Amino acid sequence: MAGSGKAHLRNNENVILRVEDLTMEFPAGRKKVVRAVSGISFDIERGETLAIVGESGCGKSTLGKAILQLPKPTSGSVNFQGQELTTLNKDALRDVRPAMQMIFQDPVSSLDPRLTVAKIVDEPLKIWERGDELWRSKKVDELLNAVGLDPALVRDRRSYEFSGGQCQRISIARSLALEPLLLICDEPVSALDVSVQAQILNLLQDMKERYGLTLIFISHDLAVVKAVSTRIMVMYLGKVCEISAPDELYSRPRHHYTHALVYSVPIPDPNVAARRTTLEGEPPSPTDPPSGCRFRTRCPAATDLCAQEEPQLHEVSAGHYVACHFPRN
Amino acid sequence: MSNNPMLSLRNFSVSFDTARGPLYAVRNIDIDVADGESLGIVGESGSGKTVLSRGAMGLLPKRAAHRSGTVIYDDHDLSQTPRKELREYWGTGMAMIFQDPMTALNPVRKIGAQLTEGLRIRLQMSKTDANARGIELLNRVRIPDPAAVMEKYPFQLSGGMRQRVMIAIALACKPRLLFADEPTTALDVTVQAQVMQLLSELRHEMGMSMVIVTHDLGVVAGHTDRIAVMYAGEVVEIAPTKQLFANMKMPYTEALMKSIPRLDSPSGQRLPVISGRLPDPTQPETGCSFASRCPYVTDKCREATPPLVEATPGHSYRCWFPIGGSR
Numbered sequence: 001m002a003g004s005g006k007a008h009l010r011n012n013e014n015v016i017l018r019v020e021d022l023t024m025e026f027p028a029g030r031k032k033v034v035r036a037v038s039g040i041s042f043d044i045e046r047g048e049t050l051a052i053v054g055e056s057g058c059g060k061s062t063l064g065k066a067i068l069q070l071p072k073p074t075s076g077s078v079n080f081q082g083q084e085l086t087t088l089n090k091d092a093l094r095d096v097r098p099a100m101q102m103i104f105q106d107p108v109s110s111l112d113p114r115l116t117v118a119k120i121v122d123e124p125l126k127i128w129e130r131g132d133e134l135w136r137s138k139k140v141d142e143l144l145n146a147v148g149l150d151p152a153l154v155r156d157r158r159s160y161e162f163s164g165g166q167c168q169r170i171s172i173a174r175s176l177a178l179e180p181l182l183l184i185c186d187e188p189v190s191a192l193d194v195s196v197q198a199q200i201l202n203l204l205q206d207m208k209e210r211y212g213l214t215l216i217f218i219s220h221d222l223a224v225v226k227a228v229s230t231r232i233m234v235m236y237l238g239k240v241c242e243i244s245a246p247d248e249l250y251s252r253p254r255h256h257y258t259h260a261l262v263y264s265v266p267i268p269d270p271n272v273a274a275r276r277t278t279l280e281g282e283p284p285s286p287t288d289p290p291s292g293c294r295f296r297t298r299c300p301a302a303t304d305l306c307a308q309e310e311p312q313l314h315e316v317s318a319g320h321y322v323a324c325h326f327p328r329n
Numbered sequence: 330m331s332n333n334p335m336l337s338l339r340n341f342s343v344s345f346d347t348a349r350g351p352l353y354a355v356r357n358i359d360i361d362v363a364d365g366e367s368l369g370i371v372g373e374s375g376s377g378k379t380v381l382s383r384g385a386m387g388l389l390p391k392r393a394a395h396r397s398g399t400v401i402y403d404d405h406d407l408s409q410t411p412r413k414e415l416r417e418y419w420g421t422g423m424a425m426i427f428q429d430p431m432t433a434l435n436p437v438r439k440i441g442a443q444l445t446e447g448l449r450i451r452l453q454m455s456k457t458d459a460n461a462r463g464i465e466l467l468n469r470v471r472i473p474d475p476a477a478v479m480e481k482y483p484f485q486l487s488g489g490m491r492q493r494v495m496i497a498i499a500l501a502c503k504p505r506l507l508f509a510d511e512p513t514t515a516l517d518v519t520v521q522a523q524v525m526q527l528l529s530e531l532r533h534e535m536g537m538s539m540v541i542v543t544h545d546l547g548v549v550a551g552h553t554d555r556i557a558v559m560y561a562g563e564v565v566e567i568a569p570t571k572q573l574f575a576n577m578k579m580p581y582t583e584a585l586m587k588s589i590p591r592l593d594s595p596s597g598q599r600l601p602v603i604s605g606r607l608p609d610p611t612q613p614e615t616g617c618s619f620a621s622r623c624p625y626v627t628d629k630c631r632e633a634t635p636p637l638v639e640a641t642p643g644h645s646y647r648c649w650f651p652i653g654g655s656r
Contacts, residue, residue: 198600266547
């Protein structure tokens with residue numbers, strides 16, 4: 001796994017974001033380098049929801065931030081609506097940013113506890129000097145209504161008075177204020193209860209339809225992304241393993257890592273749960289990734305070839321790409 | 330040893346003083362945990378499941394939390410036991426794995442020191458013996474290169490490794506009853522599966538009783554003998570695990586079950602949700618506590634509180650109109 005390759009890139013006018021050979025490295029002292037993201041390429045069409053799935057430390061959050069140039073990637077290209085972001089200067093980049101917004105993992109700590117809800121949602125509008133005060137106030141009410149909060153009740157309260165699910169709603173309202181084209185959601189529901197998770201996932205779907213959004217949905221849980229995504233990209237240790245439409249990916253995972261991920265989702269059935277198989281061990285350190293396929297140290301099908309040669313993404317069936325020398329059937 | 334349960338809670342309640350009056354976090358709970366049994370306690374945030382497990386162990390601050398009812402552990406009534414004597418039961422009798430492995434470990438002490446602390450103090454082991462046992466424990470929770478990990482600080486370990494260290498600490502003095510409070514919530518799906526499997530194996534090896542507290546029915550499905558579902562501080566349904574999944578009676582249990590995102594559900598569809606919120610715990614309501622969110626609610630549910638009744642052996646629920654009929 002852990003392949004490079006660009007066989008999966010599409011070339012049409014619907015592509016809104018195109019990432020090529022993106023690499024993100026951080027210095028880790030003593031001449032060591034953390035290779036968080038190593039040569040990733042993918043694209044998203046307008047209106048799609050791309051899910052990026054992988055374990056902690058696979059580089060999925062770093063990838064999400066690198067798209068927004070937070071910070072600028074070490075190398076590679078990020079093309080958003082025909083504009084190359086990696087070479088833009090600070091001011092030009094700032095002008096692009098309202099079109100790309102982000103929702104963070106921890107809804108409580110990503111809201112300023114000293115600001116009222118109205119001020120939190122209004123802040124982006126104020127900074128970008130959209131409309132006059134009256135227009136902005138109406139816009140804030142409209143956004144709060146859209147995310148299922150009653151403006152009259154919540155406007156003047158502060159974030160600590162709300163539950164995690166409600167805070168995530170506020171944070172979604174804020175991210176939509178500037179009417180972005182692309183919304184990057186970094187583990188938006190992993191800090192929430194199962195019952196609240198479903199509410200937020202449904203809300204994101206509604207917002208996507210209502211505001212015509214394109215979504216990148218970052219998560220470690222394949223079951224969660226199933227409900228929302230139109231395409232899933234599985235990552236391992238800074239590389240892409242597999243890209244496919246969700247139903248195909250779940251019914252027939254080709255990469256051994258995807259297979260392990262699918263099989264570690266807990267099944268709420270006492271008769272099935274007893275025979276789950278799990279992935280052994282821990283992912284290797286990104287400062288010193290294995291040669292060849294990066295998954296080979298934990299892969300049940302690894303051979304000498306996997307250590308010598310890095311597998312490239314290739315198409316195994318229509319729209320289904322996998323980076324593995326010996327894909328599953 | 331007797332045939333009595335390992336842990337027995339009777340009419341157990343916990344309330345906290347707040348500016349708006351007393352907050353009833355846990356109300357009139359009767360629960361038994363048998364010797365060697367694994368019990369799951371499932372509910373949303375705010376349902377009282379964490380307060381229940383901490384309250385049973387006596388870990389809640391005395392001044393803020395008012396406990397009533399009895400806690401019988403191994404034929405000793407712990408509800409009247411002063412805190413100093415309670416310590417005799419912690420570690421060797423009852424132990425707890427805390428929810429957040431990132432913050433539950435002391436960031437400025439080495440893993441070895443935190444792991445052997447209980448062994449040295451409670452079991453009066455020598456430093457060498459405690460160290461040897463510490464390495465053995467880390468081995469047991471499948472930590473590679475345990476001797477090196479003993480010398481590390483928590484920030485040098487991944488979340489899954491830290492949770493394993495937490496488990497090793499809880500198991501150090503061979504407790505007979507282990508509370509696991511959301512043991513996998515902070516972890517990745519793959520690590521979650523490993524940790525749950527590890528807990529199950531260790532329970533069988535050591536013959537422990539275990540109480541797993543979680544919000545996810547999927548997590549406990551394969552690892553418990555019985556499940557208690559909590560809502561607004563009360564047990565609303567309790568049954569053997571297989572019985573509960575095959576024949577759930579309480580609409581709340583059904584709603585919790587339906588809201589779990591599943592791999593075998595069709596993609597691109599809206600998930601069923603539980604509308605509304607938990608009732609305000611400072612305002613005791615009349616009628617069924619789930620009435621305001623229940624899809625099958627009737628006038629009777631709003632007026633009269635349904636009692637927890639054992640309908641079939643081992644299966645109790647708190648509902649006037651259970652799914653599938655009867656009552």
